[in-house]
Amino acid sequence: MTVSVDTERTIRLTVNGVPREATVPVRRLLSDALRHDLGLTGTHVGCEHGVCGACTVLVDGAPVRSCLLLAVQVDGAEVRTVEGLARDDGRGGQVLHPVQEAFRECHALQCGFCTPGFLVTIAAGLEGREASAELTDEEIDEMVGGNLCRCTGYASIEKAVRHAAATMRDVQ
Amino acid sequence: MKPAPFRYADPGSLEEALEVLSAEEGAKVLAGGQSLLPLLSMRLAAPATLVDINRVPGLDTVEATGDGVRVGALVRHNSLLGGHPQAMAAARVQPLLARATANVAHPAIRNRGTTVGSIAHADPSGEMTSVLALTDGSVTVATPSGMETVGWRDLFVGPLETSLSGPAVVTSAFFPALPDRSGAAFAEVARRKGDYAVCGAGVVVTLDEDRRVTAVRASYVSVGLTPEAHDLTDAVGGRSVEKADWAAAGALARTLVDPDGDLHASADYRRLLVGVLTERTLASAAVEAAERTPA
Amino acid sequence: MTTKLFGEPVRRREDARLITGRGRYLDDIGPGALAAAFVRSPHAHARIADIDVDAALDVEGLVAIYTYEDLTGPMAEPLPVLIPHPQLHAPRTGYPLANGEVNHVGEPVVMVVAIDRYVAEDAAERILVGYEELPAVIGVDAASAATAAVHGDVPDNVAARHHQETGDVEPALAASPHTLSFTQYIERSAGMPMEGRGVHARWDADDGSLRVYTSTQASTSVRAAIAAKLELSLDEVEVVAPDVGGGFGVKIMHPWPEELLVPMAAIALGAEVKWAEDRREHFISSAHERQQKQEITVGFDDEGRLTALDAHIWHDNGAYTPYGIIVPIITATQLVGPYVIPVYRVVVESVYTNTVIVTPYRGAGRPQGCFAMERTMDRIADALGLDRAVVRERNLIQPDQFPYDHHLTFQDGRPVVYDSGDYPGLLEKLKALVGWDGVDALRDDAEARGKLLGVGMALYVEGTGPGPYEGGHVQVLGSGKVLVSTGLTTQGQGHETSFAQIVASELGVPIEDVEVTTGDTRRFPYAVGTFASRAAVMSGNAIALAARGVREKALRIAADVLEADPEDLEISDGVVQVRGTPGASIPLRTVAVLSNPLRYAFDEAAKQATQFAVQAKDDEPPVSPGDAPGLEHRDYYSPIRSTFASGAHAAIVEIDPATWEIDVVKYAVVHDCGNVVNPMIVEGQVHGGVAQGVGGALYERMAYDSDGQLQNASFMDFLMPYASEVPDVVIDHQQTPSPLNPLGIKGAGEAGVIPGSAALASAIEDAVGRRITSMPISPTELYDLVRDPSAERTAVAERRAGTGAMA
Secondary structure, X not given: OOOOOEOEEEEEEEEOOEEEEEEEEOOOEHHHHHHHHOOOOOOOOOOOOOOOOOXXXXXXXXXXXXXXXXXXXXXXXXXXXXXXXXXXXOOOOEEOOHHHHHHHHXXXXXXXXXXXXXXXXXHHHHHOOOXXXXXXXXXXXXXXXXXOOOXXXXXXXXXXXXXXXXXXXXXX | OOOOOOEEEOOOOHHHHHHHHHHOOOEXXXXXXXXXXXXXXXXXXXXOEEEEHHHOOXXXXXXXXXXXXXXXXXOEHHHHHHHOOOHHHHHHHOOHHHHHHOOOOOHHHHOOOEHHHHHHOOOOOOHHHHHHHHOOOEEEEEEOOEEEEEEHHHHEEEOOXXXXXXXXXXEEEEEEOOOOOEEEEEEEEEXXXXXXXXXXXXXXXXXXXXXEEEEEEEEEEOOOOOOOEEEOHHHHOOOEOOOOOHHHHHHHHHHHOOOOOEOOEOHHHHHHXXXXXXXXXXXXXXXXXXXXXXX | OOXXXXXXXXXXXXXXXXXXXXXXXXXXXXXXXXXXXXXXOOOOOEEEEEEEOHHHHHOOOEEEEEOHHHOOHHHHOOOOOOOOOOOOOOOOOOOOOOOOEEOOOOOEEEEEEEOOHHHHHHHHHHOEEEEEEOOOOOOHHHHHHOOOOOOOOOOOOEEEEEEEEOOOHHHHHHOOOEEEEEXXXXXXXXOOOOOOOEEEEEEEOOOOEEEEEEOOOOHHHHHHHHHHHOOOOHHHEEEEOOEOOOOOOOOOOOOOHHXXXXXXXXXXXXXXXXXXXXXXXXXXXXXXXXXXXXXXEEEEOOOOOEEEEEEEEEEEEEOOXXXXXXXXXXXXXXXXXXXXXXXXXXXXXXXXOOOOOEOOOOOOOHHHHHHHHHHHHHHHHHHHOOOHHHHHHHHEOOHHHOOEEEEEEOOOOOEEEEOOOOHHHHHHHHHHHHOHHHHHHHHHHHHHOOOEEEEEEEEEEEEEOXXXXXXXXXXXXXXXXXXXXXXXXXXXXXXXXXXXXXHHHHHOOOHHHEEEEEOEOOOOOOOOOOOOOOHHHHHHXXXXXXXXXXXXXXXXXXXXXXXXXXXXXXXXOOEEEEOOOOOOEEEHXXXXXHOOOEOOOOOHHHHOOEOOOOOOOOOOOOOOOOOOOOXXXXXXXXXXXXXXXXXXXXXXXXXXXXXXXXXXXXXXXXXXXXXXXXXXXXXXXXXXXXXXXXXXXXOOOOOEOOOOOXXXXXXXXXXXXXXXXXXXXXXXXXXXXXXXXXXXXXXXXXXXXXXXXXXXXXXXXXHHOEOOOXXXXXXXXXXXXXXXXXXXXXXXXXXXXXXXXXX
């Protein structure tokens, strides 16, 4: 047979702009590969059946559940996690993403466990829209509505989306 | 909740995919994986080999023609909601596709899950199985002996069960176009937004040149063991679109379905919703049908 | 300025790491650790005939397998009854691994340790356990019918009969102008934190010490339990609660079997071992709460004033009673709410069922008590044709009646004496906030849109901040950094911020200099835990007292240096200053250096404190008798009794009479937790609590079938609300400070969840005109109710029907 059928694979991918390589059993979930093989524990695992959204990461720019992907499926892909939201300020420090700033300002997190999934989903949503356009409730629902949070009751998260959108509009 | 061991291949062509599927005992196709991965993690499914078709070229196309819309096996749900260059054209040819897709789970799931995958999964709680039935659609299946077309009635044989056996890859689904002088609508009741529907309804209303109802067809989500299409024309056929009694169509629909009860809805409640959603979607579809029928 | 931080909405200091992925939760610790997985019972009630592990032995990467047979010493004995009580006459607890019998689906039977979790699950899957099934007892009705017994030696299934009374209820009822009786149910839900439980243990064979990280609400007590069960000296065990991804009560229960078994394996294997609970495990092995059947008889006069109340409650405690009868006691004593009840009797029968154990979930028996009392108020109003707010108003304890003694005994063994409050004030604010008097217009408007509209309200009083104590330690370093520690733990409440606010305010230092550590027994070994809305009250006050101790010492030392009277000194922005004399000052960090006379100068700051640098008096020792080196203080706060917070919620619902979907269109909260340390954090607690209250009322339930299988053990079917299901919440505040503690604060953690089911049941009943006797309620159940000819119509619905209004 010409096709290779494997139980283990070496994958190469770009995570938060950095080329990474890992040798993993083919059954390894992306969430586990990020956390345990690549040491990026900012991505959290809340249900492992795709409902809670805590493990959401961006694969080639789009939010996906990392517990519903095999690590081998992202071979060659670009992955962005919560650790990759802030950017270097060029002086050894970091500049937080507007959505990170907004979460702190609006008390949009309590225990913080679900937070990374919300942050990357909202970051992708806000980066993917025209910053000068008025933010609609429907857009906020799209960005917030697919993730579970047990602490905040969501009001502060919705407020943070508006806050971050305003920041991104102002800096435009 | 970690998958049991399996072997993995990601063939670069349909031929290779079929080769692996033929060679490996207990092999299963992986496309979007949004239904399959939870089953693997809960160890409710433990295929010996996963054949990941994501690297197979040519399966991510959407073709919208006068006849209908053909959706390739790797087209993600969100592509039909605007991500794909042909999404607008597809929505014009068969608006039910996007209208139903908007009810599928949440955006992060829709970014990965595929229309064809949810059909191949044959979940009667899925929106796309229902739309395939409603539009009288079919799937194209690649097998070692060639390509086959399988109509929806022959495809769905039970909950999470299709008639496909042996090495096979569903390469596309075809949704016939919305007929002339027709309108369509889709609506769901779900416990939480994004959940599997407690009940969903899709309908197509077709008028004649005098804007009289000539055909009414409906299909439901989470009602029955397999997707079904129901002809409700008897309840309202021949009436002018403005005067049609959509509630009568709803009442007829209630007599035609045989829903089961579960944790989230009794059978009676589902039957109630079949009536209500039929009436409501028909009213909305009728407006569209009238708009598409010159007075 | 630094001194006005108390009461300010200071942004959280913990967020910096949590929003950048640098939090450290249990499963982030020990990346190379071995992984544990469990074989859990698939049956609700069965005898274990045999355990065959042979097939698992071939799994590559398997390290060890443990069954009950491998447990020795105290580990082979039953788990502790953590909170014994004289009325808990038949306490029963399980074993760390099942000993011959299982009593609920999910009970751990075998522990597997392997190189990672995938492999551990592979091995666990191959272990064959032979079971002989026994009849399962599911639900309070089956338990009290007692046709089968959960525990063979408790044939009536009654673990405890908790009984309190404040007078002779039967004559009081007989003498009442009116009485009514009713029965109602409230179902099971669970705290369901986003992070499950988890334990990581590391044994240091060289010095014989064990370090355990556990996702807990009670690290000091887990430490004591591990020491006792593994026969270690307390000083050989350290327990640390890292960042904890939510608790809501389920993590106050301890020691969980895994908290003992994982350290046991780490010692036996000489390796790091970790167990991170997955969601399926959490559903079937971590505690639930809430199911009760309530039979209420109430007496009242023509004005709707209570004359007597008799409550007989059956409380489902699950398979075991490790947490005693805390939840039943809280239901029994908090049921009375903000009302004067002349004669009250309550009996709570705590019964065994073959289900997951029941221990506190946010609210801990209060939502059920509130449901009983508030639905009683609704019934009285309906019976007399009075406005529901009016009936409540007539029964409220008045502001001049504090302290108000209910003559009951609370969960802390102390009397239920309300310290302060203004309940009529709450009710007034609530009516204004929700628009209570304008609801009829809303009802008409909704009717015109084809919707049924209803409004409901519920009031509660919440005993918060029970003892016995918490402690705090505050230390100023020579760098100026202020280290603060307390033993209780944090699960998202923002203690790093609110405790820092307290210290910054008390000590007069910039909050940036303050670092707070919670839940680490290495830093503070004495503590009780985080539950019952007690962290701010208990540790907040203890830390305030510790900070005051540091301040006093700092002023004493500074007074010597500045040759001033301590009375004339103030501390501001980290500098001790003679009031009104600019220039006469000394930085607090220097005071810290001077507080510790040194022989060795290891840095520039230390040089100032060496024995040759300090102007020591030759006739006095460098450290005075009774004094101690260092600028630090440890103190404890131990309250005489709990403090009582209060609040009132109202909800407006709209119901679609075609689909019976329930839409909460407005949710109003008035909240009183005394003085507030950080209003932003308190508001966050209220919002989160309301979301859980709404979830518990309309979406969540643990659905067991009659065989004891949990039918919805996933986030797909256990319907925790997304943003789309949580209504907008409007909040108003009232502050009646507690006279019981130095800061005047009351707890705020649980309040938001308490009245949800009561208020929403009332609103739905108001909308559909049918009596709601069971919560939660879903559209399919509401549909069943409205077409059930035997379902009781409310009197107000009959009256509205008479006037032609929709019902």
